[in-house]
Each structure stands twice: as structure tokens, then as C-alpha cells.
Amino acid sequence: MTETNKPAPGMNRRGFLKAGLAAGGAAAFGGAAFSGAAGAGESDPLITEVQDWNRYLGAGVQAAPYGVPSAHEAHVVRRDVEWLTASTESSVNFTPLHALDGIITPNGLCFERHHGGVADIAPADHRLMINGLVDKPLVFTMADLMRFPRENRVYFLECAANSGMEWRGAQLNGCQYTHGMVHCVMYTGVPLKTLLDEAGIKTNGKWVLAEGADAAGMTRSIPMEKALDDCLVAFKMNGEALRPEQGYPLRLCVPGWEGNMWVKWLRRLEVGDEPWQQREETSKYTDLLANGKARRFTWVMDPKSVITSPSPQMPIAHGKGPLVVSGLAWSGNGRIKRVDVSIDGGRNWTTARIDGPSFSKALHRFYLDIDWDGSDLLLQSRALDEHGFYQPTKNALRAERGENSIYHNNSIQTWHVKEDGTVENVEVS
Numbered sequence: 001m002t003e004t005n006k007p008a009p010g011m012n013r014r015g016f017l018k019a020g021l022a023a024g025g026a027a028a029f030g031g032a033a034f035s036g037a038a039g040a041g042e043s044d045p046l047i048t049e050v051q052d053w054n055r056y057l058g059a060g061v062q063a064a065p066y067g068v069p070s071a072h073e074a075h076v077v078r079r080d081v082e083w084l085t086a087s088t089e090s091s092v093n094f095t096p097l098h099a100l101d102g103i104i105t106p107n108g109l110c111f112e113r114h115h116g117g118v119a120d121i122a123p124a125d126h127r128l129m130i131n132g133l134v135d136k137p138l139v140f141t142m143a144d145l146m147r148f149p150r151e152n153r154v155y156f157l158e159c160a161a162n163s164g165m166e167w168r169g170a171q172l173n174g175c176q177y178t179h180g181m182v183h184c185v186m187y188t189g190v191p192l193k194t195l196l197d198e199a200g201i202k203t204n205g206k207w208v209l210a211e212g213a214d215a216a217g218m219t220r221s222i223p224m225e226k227a228l229d230d231c232l233v234a235f236k237m238n239g240e241a242l243r244p245e246q247g248y249p250l251r252l253c254v255p256g257w258e259g260n261m262w263v264k265w266l267r268r269l270e271v272g273d274e275p276w277q278q279r280e281e282t283s284k285y286t287d288l289l290a291n292g293k294a295r296r297f298t299w300v301m302d303p304k305s306v307i308t309s310p311s312p313q314m315p316i317a318h319g320k321g322p323l324v325v326s327g328l329a330w331s332g333n334g335r336i337k338r339v340d341v342s343i344d345g346g347r348n349w350t351t352a353r354i355d356g357p358s359f360s361k362a363l364h365r366f367y368l369d370i371d372w373d374g375s376d377l378l379l380q381s382r383a384l385d386e387h388g389f390y391q392p393t394k395n396a397l398r399a400e401r402g403e404n405s406i407y408h409n410n411s412i413q414t415w416h417v418k419e420d421g422t423v424e425n426v427e428v429s
């Protein structure tokens with residue numbers, strides 16, 4: 001141990017690790033760690049020579065009136081898979097989960113799923129109509145909506161087709177592609193119940209049809225129980241106006257339920273006595289079973305998790321020694337109670353540490369801090385929610401649902417970490 005990485009009097013272990021890091025303190029981790037910086041005795045020009053950013057003034061305030069990420073983060077972007085869809089207007093791109101931390105998705109990185117492109121609507125031109133089985137049909141302007149009591153809530157949104165390409169076997173090399181049809185933001189909006197109460201639901205009003213103003217005219221039937229429970233008519237995400245891609249100026253939040261129901265550019269809510277059997281709840285977003293019958297109205301997104309780092313786009317670059325294994329877990333039923341991580345393909349499991357806020361129907365961040373010995377790993381995670389529902393293996397899921405499905409794949413994902421630190425998507429079930 002060199003003089004510099006000896007703990008100062010009163011310094012805790014955490015402070016000691018930090019001090020060791022600053023000094024390139026390999027000693028603290030048996031020599032293998034922190035090989036990026038020059039070792040003791042060598043001189044590091046990044047320390048000994050004055051750098052440009054230290055010599056010259058930087059950009060002034062207002063250089064970027066709406067800030068953008070550092071140019072060094074330019075690789076952290078949404079990405080699409082060209083062969084997946086015939087056009088970009090009815091398509092999807094994916095959240096770069098591998099490069100993010102915590103539980104909130106930055107607005108510019110939330111995956112997009114459109115069926116008819118992004119509608120461009122001036123707030124002054126937007127209307128929300130409530131009609132059907134109500135005492136008093138109503139039309140709200142955005143200005144009207146701003147006068148109702150509002151709430152802030154953090155929710156994940158997952159497309160039912162997330163991980164759909166992985167049903168039959170490992171396909172896409174990166175959690176951005178296998179699991180990136182999920183995002184989690186704080187919404188500000190008016191509870192749907194408040195608006196429905198304003199119109200007055202007739203006693204035979206049992207369903208609500210939500211309709212979008214985009215070229216796709218997305219329409220979905222929502223049972224009244226859910227509409228009156230926790231649905232939100234949102235106009236803000238992470239504090240600022242919804243992004244155009246996310247439904248500006250108004251979208252419906254249907255917490256814990258499949259993303260397709262979260263109608264963007266929300267323009268109409270019709271109250272009815274039965275579901276409307278729209279395209280998106282019959283021909284699409286149903287689950288074709290092995291016997292040829294399809295499950296319908298499979299709304300809740302079951303417990304799921306994925307290790308975001310290491311992962312194919314986030315290989316281990318530092319060799320053996322301390323390794324932060326990190327990932328995300330979520331459940332449409334409520335909070336995540338526990339996440340287990342396996343490094344040997346599901347034979348042995350260790351409970352991971354959940355860090356950060358634990359909100360119902362929101363992403364949860366977990367960590368497992370291990371000492372990697374440099375050997376092959378088969379990394380898996382499995383989530384358990386507060387209602388006792390477990391994330392299944394792929395085989396368990398296929399035994400129940402067959403091989404025809406696309407939607408609602410919440411099975412356990414495996415990453416093969418190789419000795420050189422590269423990572424590949426494999427199936428171990």
C-alpha cells in the first residue's frame with residue numbers, strides 16, 4: 001500500500017475506496033482493478049500537464065438554451081432495427097437501457113412506438129371529448145384541463161411486444177433491443193376519474209373507449225374499473241410538456257397495463273356498456289396459444305427484469321475484480337419485492353440490492369456488487385413482485401403459452417459473459 005491510499009484518520013471504507021481509486025490504487029483490489037490510470041511511479045500527463053479545458057474559458061451560459069447531453073455521450077441514443085418494420089411511420093425504436101442508471105428515463109431517450117407517425121398538434125387546436133353513456137357530453141380544451149386538480153406519478157410503460165422477438169430463442173444482441181420497449185417517467189396529469197365524474201357516468205357505463213387524434217386513430221377499450229382506479233390523463237413528463245413522440249399535448253396513462261392502451265394524442269373518451277373489439281384488441285395484442293385459440297384482454301404486464309450491465313452493448317472493459325452488475329425490474333401488479341441474480345445460468349441465486357425509490361408500477365433499479373474472477377458467467381435476473389408473482393423461465397412460459405406468441409414475454413433473460421469481457425445473448429432455460 002502506498003502512502004497516498006492509506007486511509008486518512010476517521011475515513012470510512014467508502015472514502016478509502018475512493019482515495020484508492022484516485023491514486024490508481026490497485027493494491028486495494030489485489031492488483032487487477034482500475035488499470036485505466038497510470039500506476040504508482042509512472043507519470044500521467046492528464047494530471048501533470050495543463051489541459052485545454054483547464055487553460056481556456058468554457059462556453060458561457062445560454063450557449064444551449066435547451067440543453068443537450070455531452071458530445072461524449074453521442075452514442076447513447078434510441079435505435080431501431082431496420083428489417084423489423086416496412087415503414088418508419090408504423091414502427092418502433094428502443095430505449096438505450098444499457099447506458100442508463102436509476103429508474104427515470106430521460107425524455108429524449110424514451111422508446112417510440114407509432115402506428116401512423118407522430119401527430120403534430122398545437123395545444124390550442126387540441127380537444128378532448130367525452131361522449132357515450134354519460135349524463136353530460138363534454139369537450140375540454142387544453143386550457144380547461146389545466147384547471148382540474150392534478151397529480152404527479154411515476155410509471156413504467158412497456159409495449160406488450162417487448163422481448164417478442166425472443167420467444168423462440170435468443171435473437172437480438174443487446175438489452176436495448178431485447179428489452180428496450182420500456183420507459184419510466186414521472187407524469188403530471190388529471191385522474192381520468194375526475195373527468196369522467198365531471199361528465200357523469202350512466203349506470204350501464206362499464207367500458208371506456210380511448211381514441212387518439214393521430215393518423216392511426218388508435219382505439220382501445222378499457223374496463224370502467226381500471227378507468228376509475230389509477231388512469232391518468234397526462235400532459236407533462238419529467239416536469240416538462242410531453243414530447244411529440246409521447247403524445248403531445250395529451251396522453252392516457254394506464255398504469256401497469258400494456259403500452260398499446262396508453263393512447264397518445266388523446267382526443268376522445270367514449271363510455272359504453274361493452275368492449276368495442278377494435279383491431280388492436282382482436283387481431284393484434286392477443287396471444288395465440290398452441291391450440292389455436294387466442295387469449296384476449298391480457299392487459300397486465302407481468303413481473304419482469306433484465307440485467308442492463310454487463311450486457312452485449314456494455315461489455316466488461318476492466319478485467320477481473322470488482323464488478324457492478326446492474327439491472328431493472330418492474331411489475332404491472334405493483335411494487336417489486338425482490339430481485340435475484342444468478343451468475344451460473346440459474347443454478348444458484350443471490351438476492352440483489354434494490355436502490356432508489358420503489359414506486360408501484362414503476363421501474364426498480366437493482367445492483368449486485370461482485371468480485372469477478374475472470375471466468376465465464378451465465379448472468380440472469382428474476383423479479384418477484386409484492387403480490388407473490390415470479391418471473392418465469394422461458395421454458396415455463398412456453399409450456400403454458402406455446403411458441404406462437406409475440407406479446408407478453410416476461411421470461412428470464414440470459415447473458416453469456418466471456419473471459420474477455422464480451423457479452424452475448426444466449427438462451428438457458
Ligand SMILES: Nc1nc2c(c(=O)[nH]1)N[C@H]1C(S)=C(S)[C@@H](COP(=O)(O)O)O[C@H]1N2
Binds near residue numbers: 114115159216
Ligand atoms: N394514438 C396512438 N397512441 C398510441 C400508439 C399509436 O400508434 N397511436 N401506440 C401505442 C403503443 S403500441 C405503445 S407501446 C405506446 C408507446 O408509447 P411511447 O411511444 O411513448 O413509447 O403508445 C401507444 N399509444
Ligand SMILES: [Mo]
Binds near residue numbers: 113161259260
Ligand atoms: Mo405497443
